[in-house]
Amino acid sequence: MSEPNDATFDIVILGGGSGGYATALRAVQLGLTVALVEKAKLGGTCLHNGCIPTKALLHAAEIADQTRESEQFGIKAELVGIDMAAVNSYKDGVISRLYKGLQGMLKSNKSITIVEGHGRLVAPNTVEVDGKRYTGRNVVLASGSYAKSLPGLEVDGERVITSDHALVLDRVPASAIVLGGGVIGVEFASVWKSFGVDVTIIEALPRLVAAEDEESSKALERAFRKRKINFKVGKPFEKVEKTDSGVKVTIAGGETVEAELLLVAVGRGPNTANLGYEEQGVKMDRGFVLTDERLRTNVPNVYAVGDIVPGLQLAHRGFQQGIFVAEEIAGQSPAVIDEAGIPRVTYCDPELASVGLTEAKAKEQYGADKIKTYNYNLGGNGKSQILKTAGFVKLVRVEDGPVVGVHMIGARVGELVGEAQLIYNWEAYPGEVAQLVHAHPTQNEALGEAHLALAGKPLHAHA
Template identity: 35%
Template sequence: MNEYDIAVVGAGPGGYVAALRAAQRGACVCLIEAGQVGGTCLNRGCIPTKALYSTALLLRRIHGAAAHGIQVDPPRFDFAKAVARKDEVVQKLVGGIEQLLRAQGVDVYRGQASLAGEGRLRIRRPEVTAHLRAKNIILATGSRSVRPQAFPVDGKNVLTSREILAIKELPASLLVIGGGYIGCEFASIFAAFGTRVTVVEQLPTLLARTDRHAVREVEKAFKEAGVSVRAATAVESLKVTDGLVRVGLSDGEELEVEKVLVAVGRVPNSAGLGLEQAGVRSDDKGAILVDEGMRTSQPGIFAIGDVTNIIQLAHVASYQAGIAVTNAMGGDAKADYRVVPSAIFTLPEIGQVGLTEEDAKEQGIAVKIGRFAYQASGKALCDGETQGLVKILAAADDDRILGASCVGEEASTLVAEAAAAMQAGMTAQALGRTIHAHPTLPEMLMEAAEDVHGLAVHKAGRRRDR
């Protein structure tokens, strides 16, 4: 029976990073994966979605080329080629990770793993069942799409995010059930491709935990793109007939669409791991319970990523991987989630970190707010991308930056500067005094930071007494 210092179950952005981190530190490591390395993020989530998003963004810009004096015949969009490009991007990245694992000497096993006693794992494959031993085990099995029993998810007409990324023909019409980040990203992408899109959300607004100013910009863009948004509305029935889906809404309206995307959340993928038999505690949703060091209730067993349901983001899983490996090798690291940036790839895209204005109000935290609009940015005007704004929240007492929201061109990139500033404990005044290259989009962060104190130069603001 093979023995390892660390065995990692699941090769997503948490698992493969954990395996590489452990190997870098000299541990004897194995990685167990039932499918392809990269997990959901690389194969059926973040990367393929963003490859299609890149195509949608380019197509939208081509449609706006006339404003730059570039005359383009109505562009012809080949969805099949866009899908093929998306698959090529995925395969290239999968191959890169496999190469890294080989270079670091990580043993990769294919199959379904489960806990099989103290320090032991069972690996089930179609032809054989194998066992191995490990001093420490890191569970990184991710999450899966929620499939409500009320909806006939058949993978053909009624789809989850996994199946919609596998379709080969562009649907004429699409109903998206769920106005969270997954649903809104797909709505933006397919609307740009020419699909007639409807988004249905039970809550009163889209993107419930996102800055309201940012959400309003997305809603405005949806309206301009012809996306119909039905908030505070539920889907009460779905029926597939003759290749179409008849949809009954809670307001009594009936729709008929070619495809339906069910995007109502994700749940931890912990079934079949043998948690209960091994004494590893989990909650009623299947999330594995861990402490700040990613330790489970059993010594020598750690859990990271979506399967813990702490924050379902790929980069958080990768961060937790480092914590778990450090502690598996005798350290005492603790996770800190105070500065976690996130990005939503709608058109326009959103970047966010720390508190939103709504969070501050709910928590009773006194803040000062600075804002700066894209339409006042020289670089945004040059690019022809004037929709959006940047917002910075600073503590009213000591001026520390507590949060930032960006919506518009490259918002997912801009938010990284705000995250770095927060991690460094910078004040709005310090960020505002930092020299930024001109003309660039990051100047908007400087201006928003200055606007916290009414000092933004390129904004009509408050005059201060001397």
């Protein structure tokens, strides 16, 4: 769309990632005009440096494992090596196709003006890009996140790298240390182990993926031990030194670990520096933009969505927040987003998926005596046996009340989280889910079996 002379819009959005472009698309559906400002590529972290490329690598890793293990299925095949140039070509092809599709969708929309360049908030209702000002009746801050490091830890892009560097690595390292046992850390550790790398995870917290239910964390740790992925939990990082062959990392207690490279996977920080937010009076906390439950900042008609808002840093959270804000601005008064109701998936091998409250959080919220749990072992599920995967579906419910948490671990359980989030968000009782028919043989049956058992009428499980 050509820019109008006055460059005034219903909404000016600063950032074209998941939250920003979702805001734009929903806003124009509701008859609003939009200026979408992006300094790099539309699609943001998720498309170019996060969800999509990492999952492409994880799929390649799954193929490597399947080839290596094919004989147990009666297929004779041999893994002769990992061609990183070809793996990266496959990954980049996926990104390119999705990027072209997104570009086409946004650029063909006559109500969206795409502004390329570095934007800065210069007034509560104005974003400046390369000397030109774009005024919005409303402004949405959606500037995303960046790969964090730690104080005193210098990332050189060669021996000490972030996930951004790891995604374009042109070789398979012989060994790697992963600093951080959260989602990013365990996913890269999983990929590299499948590619034949000697991997060690270092995590300051007492367990891997510490935000997940403790039973899921412990199950993942058991699976990683079986896969010979080394990890050291409860071990804060102290320093890193360069060696002739790579790096040496010192952790609490003076213990050292050496490897070819160090991946710094300590999370993502809000990309809000030098964008004019604080100068315009936007309330911040450690770089994050503070909002109320309707995603309004303290400045009238200025909203914030995505990774810069405290909470889960997930693309689908950004999408939902973008849709919410567009509808809010259009006067539709959408329902407030329940953060606990946002599904969470970690795509390592085995996968973790969850929605709702952990057992610990549920006990804290409702009282320990009010919470009941049930674990259905995937060993009793036919499709899981076919896939040769281990794991479980764990339900957390309030006594005589709804299911308030679903936690799963096993191959491909991320594909089951859709029903799980419906169960949580619709406040379903075990008996209500038990009435639903789940196709056989599928892993989806495990959800049905768990609810049958929790409702007191188990079929293939013990109550």
